[in-house]
Structures are given as C-alpha cells and as structure tokens.
Amino acid sequence: MEKEEKQPRTSRDKGTLSFKELFFISFGGQAPFISLLTFGTVMIAKVGRAASLAMLLATLVVLFNGLVVYYLSRRFKRGGGYYVYAFYSLTSRLGLETGWSYLLYALSYGGTLLAGAAYVLYVLTHMQQWVLAFVVSTLAAALVLAGIKASATYAIVISAIEMIVLIGLGLLFLRDASWVLYNPVTYSPNLVPAVLFGLGIPTGYGSIAPMSGEAKDAKTSIGRAAIAVLLVGGSLATFFFYSLGALGFTGNLVTYLLYRLGTFGELGLGFVALSDGILGGMSYVLAASRTLKAMAEDSRLPHLFALESKGRSLVAEGTVGAVFVIISTLLANYLGIYSAFLILGALAGLGNILIHLSANFSLLRLSFKRGRKRVMEIAIGLVATAISGWVLIYSLPGIGKSIEDVFFGWVILGFLYAEALDVISGTDQSK
DSSP states (O other), rough: OOOOOOOOOTTOSOOOOOOOOOOOOHHHOOOOHHHHHHHHHHHHHHHGGGHHHHHHHHHHHHHHHHHHHHHHHOOOSOOOTTTHHHHHHOOOHHHHHHHHHHHHHHHHHHHHHHHHHHHHHHHHHHHHHHHHHHHHHHHHHHHHOOOHHHHHHHHHHHHHHHHHHHHHHHHHHHHHTTTTTOOOOOOTOOOHHHHHHHHTSSGGGGGGGGGGGGGGTHHHHHHHHOOOOHHHHHHHHHHHHHHHHHOOSSOOOOHHHHHHHHHHHHHHHHHHHHHHHHHHHHHHHHHHHHHHHHHTTTTTSOOGGGGOOTTBBBHHHHHHHHHHHHHHHHHHHHHHHHEEEEEHHHHHHHHHHHHHHHHHHHHHHHHHGGGGGHHHHHHHHHHHHHHHHHHHHHHGGGSSSSHHHHHHHEEEEEEHHHHHHHHHHHHHHTT
C-alpha cells in the first residue's frame, strides 16, 4: 500500500462543499476584477493589443501547475493541500516547510487582493488608507467566522455578478470599437514580462487545495474545480483584454472605467472592488486556516490550532483572520496601500513558485513509483517544474532585495523551526 493511502482520518473527512461551491470559492480566490485592474494595467502598458495573447499564454502556463494539483488531489482526501502533498509524498520535514511557506503565500496573495480593493476604494473616496484596509480585511475575516456555508453562498453570488460584469464590459468595449476584430498575435519584446504578470490573474485554485476535508467527493471535485476555474478565469480575462485591444486602449483601467461609465460606474466600481476584495481575502483566510489546522493535527504546530468547536476550526480561523487584519492595516498605515500591494504581490509570487515546485516534486516522486503507468503525470510534472523554474529566473531580477530578504528569511526560519522541533521531540522527522 502506498504511503499516500495511509492518511489519518479527521473530523473533516465528511465533506459538505459541492463542486459548485468549490468552483466559486476558487473563482473568488482569483478576485478577477481586482486582478484585472491591477495586473492588467501593467500588462496593457507593456504589450498593448498583445495583452490578450499574453493572457492566453499565461493561462496555458498556469494550466500545467493546475494539472499537478488535479492529479495530487485525486490521491489525498485529507485537508491541508500542498502541506499534505509534501508531507506524505516527500518527507515530513519538507511537508512542514511547504506548509510554512504556504502560510506566507496565502497571507501575501490574500493581502494583495485586499490591498488592491482598498486602493480602488481610496481612489474613489480618498478616505484614510489604513481605515479602508482595516474595513475590507475585517469584513473578509468576519465572513469566514460566519461559517463555511455562508462563505460559499457569498462566493457564489458575488462571483456570478463578477462574471456578468466582465462579460458585459467586454461587449461594451467591442461595441465602442464598432465590433472591430483584429489579430492579437503580434511580437513584442515585453511579451514574456507581460506573461509573468498575467500568471497572477487565473490563479485561484490554490485557495481550495487545502479544503479537501470539506469537499464532497474530494478526490474528484477539488481537481475538477481547479481546472475549471483557471480555464474560465483565463478565458474571461483574455476576452476582456481582447475587447480593450479593439479600442487601442493603453492607459490606467481604473481611470478609464470611471471616465467611460460616469457616476454609475463610480458606484459600481466601488461595490465590485469591495465585494471582490472581501471575496479574495475570504478565500485565502479559509485556505490558510485549513493548512494551519492540518499542520497542528500532525504536531508540526501547537495543537491549539487543531481544536474544534461543533466541527469548526474557530481557533485557526480566528488566528489567521486576525493576522490578515493586523498585517493589512499596519502596512497600509506605515507604507501606504500601493506599496503594500507591491510588497505583498512580490512575496505572493515567490511563494507561489515555491509551493508549486514542492507540489511538482511530490507528483513526480509518486508517479515514478508507478513508472509506465504514470507517463502522463510524469510529463506534466516535468513541464510544470521547468515552467516554475523559468518563472523564478525571470522574476528574481525584478524583485527588490528587501523583499527577497523577507521571503528567504521566512524560508530559513521554517528550516530552523523544523530542526528545533526534531531536537525537542528527540526524533529525526526528515526520515
């Protein structure tokens, strides 16, 4: 019997989340509208009309990492996502390091979405930045504490609205351009950097990977939801950029939307930005709390975080939610929302690469055990690993040294913590 089949059952093994709920929670993890306004503005500035091509290529790149999660989720029903994949496929120590890194990734990526929403609201209202960051992050944390079903219902409603809005805006832009069609496949020296920014738009499946323990038919629903979400999100974003390219647009998306839609657009933009920020933050508070709980169940972190009340991980949820609120508020107060967005975005990008490299190696190790029976999985794992390495090489030169220091300092701290844990327990957990 393979190691991945010997997973301890937890109180969360009885799933309650349907495929539809997982899909929309994951779609919320993309926070597509905020992602398009932020990452999209940079992509358009770099490649203009070729932004839709860059988005299509970015979606294909993300698809390979998504397929890795698809195959791994079919093997693991236990909640914990990337931490569980590495814990059972590689070593317990690498599992701890992966979970440790995922906590930073979830905090950074969720914080990026919260900061993006707060920034749009700041442009509209000019309220104090820390107040806006506090309000958005507090609402996201409160929604999680209201319960998983409340969070899922909110995700379904708001995500459906966002899909309609994105399609409607795309059709509006095409109408403004007199329904002109064009060929977006054009060379640009900035195409690769644009693709790198585009990777952050269809990525949302990372928020449901740790929720296997709460999913119905987890071995199939998590993977299917992950692939469906990145394809839908990537397609909507590609269509959005294509419609803007028909207009020949190359400016700031927030400014343009306010100009094009007027007062109605200002109110609508504010509502969608607030809802999207809450949705994205909520998705990653859920994900981080499930990872925290899984690590505590394995004594990788204090057992306090594994405690439940009526089947709910209130300690883990409350802790993660509080950290989100504190970090978002402090960064907005002392550095400003825009700087907070840049810092958290860079940390999220590095964290994304690390946890996916871990997942890729997990899949490769499991697949090599079966050899010829897992040729497709081995091929996908190798391609995904090559892509992640490529992204890392092209990303590091554009990241500030102080941000790199924070990220690698966190990784090193995780290794030191693992060593200390081994000394305290009196065993070598790497075996």
